[in-house]
Amino acid sequence: MNLQKTAKIWHNGKFIDWDDAKIHVLSHVVSYGSAVFEGVRCYNTAQGPAIFRLREHMQRLQNSGHIYRLDIPFTVDELCQASLDLVRTNNLSACYVRPIALRGYGDIGVDPTGCPVEVYLACWEWGKYLGEEAMRNGVNICVSSWNRPAPNTLPQMAKAAANYMNSQLIRMEAKANGYQEGIALDVNGYVSEGSGENVFVVVNGSVSTPPLANSALPGITRDTVMTLCRDLDMPVAEQMIPREMLYVADEVFLCGTAAEITPIRSVDRIKVGSGSRGPATKRVQDEFFSITSGTKPDRYGWLSLVGVSAGAGVR
């Protein structure tokens, strides 16, 4: 996966050149991981480029900052508008948007409060996270030997850079052992989430996902899936999931902004269901991609069109 350079990055309210978006090595974030960020997708819909659930991502960014006493000096509306301007300025259609608020250069002690908060928004073209083929045929994953952080250690409701040291361990271990992704258990051994995705299981037509208290990120795609399931009359619930449910479930799928909705073929080399994409996963996928491609009406107002200049209340 190569990072595709674009012309401009937004920094604290102004556009700067891609190559000028640099920080000092002694910025607080470098030593201590003190940043909160988002990953947002812009889809090339039938109505033009549109950012998916932009407001919810920017609200989560604000929430992540709030948890860490990191005040982001821009409102949700301003961040939404800046994201739309960014994609338009870079003349992209389908792309990934990365908002990040970090503790910058100023003080080198652990206390971050003397360091300035720097806010950046970048975007670039990005394809399927786990590969095109994965969307149809699914991926082989493992249960990681690494757990997600225990409650009251690193808050998992915040999408904070430091959490991704744990995600890196999960992801590298999975890759080293020949899997495409790893799922981590929480501190009590219940299913939590993937290194960068939430997880769902389907049993006898009922869809379930671990509650946030099992150290899972409040994923925006997770919320999307639950909403779509309700629409499709598929029973859906948050429920604690024992590890072995991953092996005996009819279907398992991962979801996230990057991974979208990715079926699971096997867990720990144990075949899940038929060993390929199951019917419930396909139904959710089809509904998801119909909305993100603009072929079905955007009935929840989840898409913010890039071409349209939107003021307060932008979605």
Ligand SMILES: Cc1ncc(COP(=O)(O)O)c(C=O)c1O
């Ligand atoms: C650890 C983790 N869990 C879940 C998700 C899915 O969240 P979302 O659907 O908001 O992208 C992500 C991706 O951001 C993630 O990094």
